[in-house]
Amino acid sequence: MTATPPAVGPTLSVRDLHLAIAGRRRDTPILRGVSLDIAPGEVHGLVGESGAGKTMIGKAVLGIQPSRARIAAGSVLFDGRDITHLPERERRRLMGRGMGLIPQDPMTSLNPAHRIGAQIADVLRLHLGLDRAAAGARTLELLNEVHIRAPERVVRQYPHELSGGMRQRVSIAIAFACRPKLIVADEPTTALDVTVQRQVLALIKRMQAQEDASILFVTHDLGVVAKICDRVTVLHGGRVLETGATRRIVEAPGHDYTRALIAATPRHDRPGGLLRPVPEALTARLDAEALAYDAARGSHG
Amino acid sequence: MSWTFLLRRLLLAIPTLFGVAVIVFVLLRVVPGDPIAMLIGPGATEADIAELRRLYGLDESIALQFVYYLRDLAGGDFGTSISMRQDVMELVLGRLPVTIELCLVAMLVAVGLGGAMALAGAYWRGRSGEAAVDGAAGFILAIPDFLWALLFILFVVVFALDGLPISGRIGHDVAFRGATGFLLVESLLRLRLDAFGSVLLHTILPALALALPLAAIVARVLKTSINEAMTQDYILMARVKGFSRARIVGREALRNALVPTVTLTGVQFTFLVGGTVLVEKIFSYPGIGNMAIDAVINRDLPLIQGLVLTFAVLFIAVNLLVDVSYALLNPRMRHG
Numbered sequence: 128m129t130a131t132p133p134a135v136g137p138t139l140s141v142r143d144l145h146l147a148i149a150g151r152r153r154d155t156p157i158l159r160g161v162s163l164d165i166a167p168g169e170v171h172g173l174v175g176e177s178g179a180g181k182t183m184i185g186k187a188v189l190g191i192q193p194s195r196a197r198i199a200a201g202s203v204l205f206d207g208r209d210i211t212h213l214p215e216r217e218r219r220r221l222m223g224r225g226m227g228l229i230p231q232d233p234m235t236s237l238n239p240a241h242r243i244g245a246q247i248a249d250v251l252r253l254h255l256g257l258d259r260a261a262a263g264a265r266t267l268e269l270l271n272e273v274h275i276r277a278p279e280r281v282v283r284q285y286p287h288e289l290s291g292g293m294r295q296r297v298s299i300a301i302a303f304a305c306r307p308k309l310i311v312a313d314e315p316t317t318a319l320d321v322t323v324q325r326q327v328l329a330l331i332k333r334m335q336a337q338e339d340a341s342i343l344f345v346t347h348d349l350g351v352v353a354k355i356c357d358r359v360t361v362l363h364g365g366r367v368l369e370t371g372a373t374r375r376i377v378e379a380p381g382h383d384y385t386r387a388l389i390a391a392t393p394r395h396d397r398p399g400g401l402l403r404p405v406p407e408a409l410t411a412r413l414d415a416e417a418l419a420y421d422a423a424r425g426s427h428g
Numbered sequence: 429m430s431w432t433f434l435l436r437r438l439l440l441a442i443p444t445l446f447g448v449a450v451i452v453f454v455l456l457r458v459v460p461g462d463p464i465a466m467l468i469g470p471g472a473t474e475a476d477i478a479e480l481r482r483l484y485g486l487d488e489s490i491a492l493q494f495v496y497y498l499r500d501l502a503g504g505d506f507g508t509s510i511s512m513r514q515d516v517m518e519l520v521l522g523r524l525p526v527t528i529e530l531c532l533v534a535m536l537v538a539v540g541l542g543g544a545m546a547l548a549g550a551y552w553r554g555r556s557g558e559a560a561v562d563g564a565a566g567f568i569l570a571i572p573d574f575l576w577a578l579l580f581i582l583f584v585v586v587f588a589l590d591g592l593p594i595s596g597r598i599g600h601d602v603a604f605r606g607a608t609g610f611l612l613v614e615s616l617l618r619l620r621l622d623a624f625g626s627v628l629l630h631t632i633l634p635a636l637a638l639a640l641p642l643a644a645i646v647a648r649v650l651k652t653s654i655n656e657a658m659t660q661d662y663i664l665m666a667r668v669k670g671f672s673r674a675r676i677v678g679r680e681a682l683r684n685a686l687v688p689t690v691t692l693t694g695v696q697f698t699f700l701v702g703g704t705v706l707v708e709k710i711f712s713y714p715g716i717g718n719m720a721i722d723a724v725i726n727r728d729l730p731l732i733q734g735l736v737l738t739f740a741v742l743f744i745a746v747n748l749l750v751d752v753s754y755a756l757l758n759p760r761m762r763h764g
Contacts, residue, residue, distance in 0.1 A: 191667050194554075215673075222670030235661040240683035240758075250669045301669070 136207050137164040138308050138341040139188065144201035145424075146180075146187055146365075154197065157183050159365040159420055161201070165309070165358075170335060170342045172356035172373065174349060174388065176405070180365040181345045182231075185311040188343060189226055190218050206308065223254035227302035229312040229331065233294035233319075237286040244282025247301055254305045269300040272337075273330060292323035296330065303334050310335070311343045316351065328355055349392040353377050361385045364417035383409055437751065441744045448740040449733070453497060456729050457490055463510045463727040484510055484730075497733070506737070507730030511723070516734035520716060524738060525609030526597060527704050527715030530638070533612070533631050534700055537639035539693070542646025546689075549647065550654040550677050561647060568644035574706040577637035581710065584633070594633060595712040599626040634711040638703050642696050649692050653685035660684070686757050694750030698743045 144161045147154035158180045165171040173181045186192040188203055190213065202211040205225065213221065230236035237246060247269060248262040257265060263282070270278035273296040286294055295315065302310050312331060316324040332355050335342050344356055352359055353373060360370045361382065368382045380386045387405040464480050481487040485496060500507060506516035549561030571579070581594050598604065598611060604623035606614045612631065615623035657663065658681050666680045704717030712718070716735055723731040 189668055191664055219670040219672060222668055226668070228665065228668040230661060230665060232661060236665050238662040238666070238680055238684070241680075249671075253670060298665075301665070 135167060137204075138167045138169075138206060139163075139165040139343065140204040140207075141184065141188070142202045142204065144184070144187065144203065145199040146183060146192065147197055147199055148193070149195045149197055154199075156417075156421055157196070157365050158187070159417060159424075161362070161365065161367055163360045163367065163370060165341045165343060167308070167341055168335075168339045169358060170332075170344055170356045172352035172359040173343060173345045173362060174347065174352055174359055175362035176347060176388075178364075179362040181347075181362050182313055183365075184362075185228075185313050185343055185345050188309075189222075189228060189311055223250050223305040223307065225307055225309065227305070227307040227310045229295075229298055229302045229310060229315040231314040231317055233291055233298050234286075236298055237294055239286055241285075242282065243284050243286065243289070243297055247282075247297070247304055250301060250304050265304075266300075269304055270297070272303075272334070273297070273300045275300075291319055292327060295319060295323075295327050299327070299330060299334060303338055303340070306338055307340060309341045309343065311345070313345045314347070315344075317346070317348075324351075331355065349377070349388055361388070363413050366413075366417060366420065368413075384413060434748075434752075437748055441741075441748075444744060445737065445740055449498070449501060449737060452733050452736040453494055456732060457493075461727040463729055466726050467510060484508070501737075506734040509723075509728055509731040511726035511728040511731070516730050519719070519731065520734050520738050522609060523714060523716045523719050526611075526713070527701075527708070527717055528742075529610055529612045530631060530635055530704060530708070530713065530715055531697075531701055533628075534635040534638035534642070535697060537635055538642035538646055538700070541639065542643035543650060545643070545647035546650035546654060547677060547682070549651040550658065550681070551673060553655060553658070558651075561651065565644040565647045568640050569648075571640070573637050573641055573700075573703040574710060576640050577634065577707045577710040580633045580637060591629070592633060593630045597627060597630050597714055598623065599630070602626045630713075634707050634713050637707050637710075638700050641703075642693070642700050645696050646689060646693055650685060650689040653688045654681045657681040657684045683757070687754060690750060690753050690757060694746055694753075697746050701739065701742050701746070 141161055141163050144158050146158040147156045161184060163171065173184060175181045183192060187198065198211060202209050210221065244263065244266050247266045251257045251262040251265050266282060267278045270281060275281055275293060275296050289297065315331060316327050319327060328351065346352060356373045358371065359373050359376045361368045361384065363384055368384050369376065376385060377389065380389060387409055390403045391405055464477055464486065467480065468477060485493060508514065509516050509519055512519060545561050545565060549558045552558050584592050584594050593599065602623050604615060604620055608614055611627045612624065615627060654677060663676060663680060666676045671680070704715055705720050708715045708717035709721045716738060720735045723735060
């Protein structure tokens with residue numbers, strides 16, 4: 128379960144990242160000095176409740192944060208290269224082969240106006256320079272790899288003709304199509320049926336192992352983290368509360384909030400009736416800490 | 429999309445056309461004006477007038493005229509033009525291709541110009557490029573088509589742009605007699621490029637006058653729906669795929685933005701067809717719009733009725749085409 132210690136540098140390194148949403152009167156801080164490292168081939172879980180800023184980290188890494196979001200400080204290093212403020216053209220070259228995304232909602236993430244085959248083939252043609260025939264053949268292979276039956280038929284279909292699970296498999300095929308070093312998986316199983324969730328999770332894990340890609344796995348579900356992640360970062364209010372190997376975090380959490388999150392997560396060996404929500408006093412304390420952090424930062428200029 | 433759908437729409441057109449026929453008949457009998465008075469010379473006697481009335485069936489009671497009118501319509505007989513003494517159907521069909529070609533050219537210009545403006549506005553979203561597109565669309569829309577027509581003529585006259593004709597459909601010096609009325613298409617197919625160029629040159633200004641307001645509407649609606657599409661998740665995916673902004677706007681967002689635009693363009697296209705009445709008159713362009721004005725001036729009741737029904741058929745055809753295009757544009761409706 129534990130990642131091999133990085134003999135080479137990390138694939139992704141987020142350093143003291145501060146991000147705020149520009150408002151009319153003042154900016155609203157979303158990320159407050161986030162740092163994390165992902166080694167090559169590592170699956171790194173990013174856990175927190177909604178509003179913790181975990182999705183924003185994923186977007187900032189991919190450079191698709193909303194236009195009103197401003198990176199105030201810190202940096203994102205990909206393969207040792209600073210990509211925080213990469214110009215549009217170079218950012219595009221990095222996508223596909225460098226990074227991919229498995230989206231949260233497969234129902235809205237595929238273009239409803241284009242056929243499935245075209246939506247996979249277009250990345251192959253853009254980044255790998257394949258011609259139409261080669262891209263078509265590789266598309267069929269990819270669909271096979273993500274266990275889609277009758278790929279010859281599926282490539283001619285439109286997204287609305289596929290189920291949610293099938294669409295997420297297609298998204299996974301797109302994400303892995305150009306063999307990227309890093310994939311951001313943004314709650315990839317949240318929008319799926321429980322029965323499909325497990326299959327999709329297994330598929331992501333298998334593809335990751337096969338391609339030896341790193342994954343930034345954004346989720347609110349510690350149960351999912353325990354299944355798939357090598358390391359975990361726990362996030363609250365845009366701050367990292369703790370980072371560590373999954374086993375260590377799950378078995379001996381170092382932070383009260385992590386303990387509370389674990390207590391709030393359903394497990395096979397514990398009936399659902401014993402689940403406890405995160406105590407309000409703890410949440411209030413963390414929020415106060417975040418505000419104090421902002422105030423301290425503000426006074427520093 | 430299925431054949432039953434098409435058939436149902438075609439059957440629905442029958443009561444619509446019947447309604448139009450009734451309304452135009454009633455309206456023409458209610459408004460004052462005597463077609464015979466417009467026709468006769470100064471020396472006509474009472475007997476001559478009575479004879480003419482009998483000839484055109486105007487001596488019957490209105491109710492009976494209506495029955496005859498419907499009976500003839502059902503048999504495909506639109507009557508005889510009073511002012512031109514020719515079969516209405518022949519007259520209208522002779523002129524219809526002219527207007528159809530004019531409208532199609534205008535449509536192409538409107539979609540091309542409006543589409544380009546919309547794409548530019550969406551590409552430069554939130555920057556001065558978008559503001560320029562919005563401003564231009566607002567300005568164009570503030571001026572109706574017939575005023576554009578007059579402005580163009582003024583422009584041509586003031587700046588002595590002799591190369592740009594402002595009257596007629598083909599140059600007098602071009603010897604080209606089409607077997608059909610579709611001079612533009614026919615001259616091109618027969619590789620008579622001199623005739624094609626001449627017709628095209630004569631068509632540019634009236635088509636542009638008709639097209640400009642529609643282009644502004646297309647620009648606005650399409651830009652809005654592209655901007656709307658640009659907020660969707662699949663656009664985020666396209667950015668992660670590493671596509672350029674031009675490709676994302678033009679290929680990923682545009683296709684999804686087309687449906688609402690086609691609806692509105694279809695509706696607005698009927699206004700464009702209606703606009704031919706004034707614009708053709710201004711440019712002496714020999715289509716059915718021009719003919720309609722003359723028919724009204726001459727109180728040529730059968731011709732007016734025939735022309736109004738023709739316009740109604742055009743409107744119905746346009747709406748049908750819009751519905752068909754939905755199915756082609758939106759894969760989700762293709763199997764429904």
